[in-house]
Amino acid sequence: MVKPFEEVAFSLGETGAISEPVETNYGYHIIRLNRAMPPELVAYDRVQQGLMQKAREKYLSDYRLRYIRGQVAEPIDIKQDAVEVMVKRYFGEELELAPNFPE
Numbered sequence: 001m002v003k004p005f006e007e008v009a010f011s012l013g014e015t016g017a018i019s020e021p022v023e024t025n026y027g028y029h030i031i032r033l034n035r036a037m038p039p040e041l042v043a044y045d046r047v048q049q050g051l052m053q054k055a056r057e058k059y060l061s062d063y064r065l066r067y068i069r070g071q072v073a074e075p076i077d078i079k080q081d082a083v084e085v086m087v088k089r090y091f092g093e094e095l096e097l098a099p100n101f102p103e
Helices: 003-011 044-073 080-091
Strands: 022-024 027-029
Touching: 003 022
Parallel strands: none
Antiparallel strands: 022 027
């Protein structure tokens, strides 16, 4: 939840209460409290697998980002003969079909 929405949603006191219009980045909202649920302490065993999955996903996302940043930090030096080999492999000997890349 975005902060303005959250503040109003949790300030509604009784079931059926309706808020004044709330402006967020997503537009205007009118919030109705259908029912209040008391906070519940959940045992770690019940949420462990979900937490581990989120931790793995965050680690992999951060790892990929660090890897990509490391790859693009240094300029790429490709020798001209390597480019010609790639073009011939893709276009064959008919190099007139190959696009003209600026050097």
